[in-house]
Amino acid sequence: MAMHDLIARIRSRVDDLNRSERKVADVILQDPNAAIGMSIATLAQAATVSEPTVNRFCRNFETKGYPDFKIQLAQSLAGGTPYVSRSVESDDDAAAYTDKIIGATIAALDEIRRGIDPRRIERVVDHLSQARQIHFFALGASAPAAFDAQNKFFRFNLPVGAYNDVLMQRMIAAASHTGDVIVVISYTGRTRDLVEVAQVARDAGALVIGITRDGSPLANVCTDILPVDLPEDTEVYMPMSSRMIHMALIDVLATGVTLRRGESFLPHLRTIKESLRPTKFPPKEA
Structure with missing residues (x-):
């Protein structure tokens, strides 16, 4: 039995649980999909146990x-469709697979929210606020986060680029200097090209920030990292929750830099926003 198959592990150990924890297991096994969407208070009430009992069970x-338990539960539902989501089954209708995917994403975002270290955020915001120029590097499914970052950070009156071509990344990394910041986004942190590019940038004098798994090869060559450690199996399945986490962290960093610039910077942002007004139809009147 694979360690990641949480439902199978619960089933195999039901008889070894105490009476209260068995009640929790029964509720979860009866409808794992529903359990994913429950708060700890709701699950405790459904099982007629206390919240500390649910925590002990987890x-x-x-x-x-x-x-963390809900994330693993979402990813260990029986069956699964490769390149979609492990919790999605072949006979799911639109309501079922929509609920599963969004539920797993919500659980993943909540896990990151609870586990992120604000001191790391402050440190990375410091690096970005002091940068001479910023480049965002990513490949594959992580690339949209890099281009989203370019869209957010160009507003700060400094050169910003986003690249998902390895040769361009390598050239930019080699040409970087002290004062440049390169942000490398990778869920696994094991993509050889990105690890090599990060090392080239470090050797050239750039400060390299990784948004990646803690302890990964990429994390080990970065100056600093924002860790994204979620039990998402991207060896077989297309990244979903991790991609949303990357987008959310980009928004957090962009907000941090905006606040660091202070209120005197807000007119500049307002000017950019106002420049788009002629491109839109006016809103309908109520």
């Missing part, structure tokens, strides 16, 4: 707590 299955 830790019994080698999870960090209830949010």
Whole structure:
């Protein structure tokens, strides 16, 4: 039995649980999809146990707590459609697969929200606020986050680029200097090209920030990282939740830089926003 198959592990250990924890297991096994969408209070009420009992149950299955448990539960639902989501089954209708995918994403965002270290955010915002220029590098499914970052950061009156071509990344990394910041986005942190590019940039004097797994080869060559550690199997399945996490972290960093610039910078942002007004039809009157 694979360690990632949480439902199978719960089923195999039901008889070993105490009476209260067995009640929690029964509720989850009866409808795992519904359990994914439950708050800890709702699950405790459904199982007629206390919230601390639910937390103890989660830790019994080698999870960090209830949010982490829900992420693993979403990813271990039986069946699965490769390149879509492990929790999606071949006979799911639109309501079922929509609920599963959005539920898993919500759980993943909540886990990151609870686990992110604000000191890391402050440190990375410091780096970005002081940058001479910023480049965002990513490949494959992570590339949209890099281009979203370019769209957000160009507004800060400094040169910004986003690249998903390895040769262009390597040339830019080699030509970088002290004062340049390169942000490398990778869920696995094991893509050889990105690790090599990050090292080239470090050797050239750039400050390199990774949005990636802590302890990964990429993390090990970066100056600083924002860790994204979620149990998403991207070896077989297309990245989903991790991509949304990357987008959310880009928004967090852009907001941090905006606040660091202060209120005197807001007219500049307003000017950019106003420049788009002629491109839109006016809103309908109520």
